[in-house]
Amino acid sequence: MGLFSRNTGDAGSDTEPAPKVVKTDEEWRAQLSPAEYQVLRQAGTERPFTGEYTDEKRTGVYRCRACGSELFRSETKFESHCGWPSFFTPLAGEAVIERTDTTMGMARTEVLCANCHSHLGHVFAGEGYGTPTDLRYCINSVSLTLEPGE
Template sequence: MKALIFIPLFVLLSQAACTQQDKTTDLDYTTATSGQEPLPDYVRQALNSETLADTVARTEEEWLKLLTKEEYYVLREEGTERAFANEYNDNKKEGIYYCAACHNPMFTSYTKFDSGTGWPSFYAPISKERVKEVEDRTMGMVRTEVECARCGSHIGHVFPDGPEPTGLRYCLNSVALDFEPKK
């Protein structure tokens, strides 16, 4: 009798957990911290000025000429910069974070938080269309890589241990980002 009660209860709880998880993936990322407040005009202007239709495709030789050695290592060779020794981990200024390779606006200071990991972390991109998530099986583990949706450059990884409202932590390389403060 106990088993008959336990099984439906387990199924119900499992469905509730999956439903809760699905809610975070339906979040409108074009809104600010609470998921309800509209983003400021300067963020919307940046999104409107840079379209994803302007896909950036370059040869590796062209990337080598355009990027510094460290940028090339991270953006094109999928490297990682050292924790705590990067430009944007402690940045508290209000503004927009762009892909360092193609100037695609991807993250805003509204969703940035201190994760304690030593890399700049965000709980959501400006828009889901601005980033691409790809399965990464390197280093003997399965992770989710974050790439720029416009040029395919490696930006960092996303993990399911971030704060609400998404529960995600986009852990990014500063060298893969350019920051423009609010004007």
């Protein structure tokens, strides 16, 4: 699987809550595959149309691959044709946190797991998505695990 990588620095600031799951870099490396580590801990990105959940149709709950927290429900997944799994809303409450990402010469909104501050992807706003929120949470498959539902 091809990945792009960038490092956004340390998660956590005066405006975002501290992660509940805290591990050393060595502990994350031991737990995660190299591809998972690059995306989840170094804010990398899968190449489009390569992730295991891009075309996934099963029902269930998508969890953070790093800590297991529930993030998205399959009912909010939609076909955006962008190359990554897309959702129009995360689970209610504080499942994810968002922060400004100014890498790549533009301002985007990065999405992280609220529990462990692992990088998930980005969220984009725009009319034309045909969703109730006009949002597209563009998430890396390698950041997720699907717990199939009934």
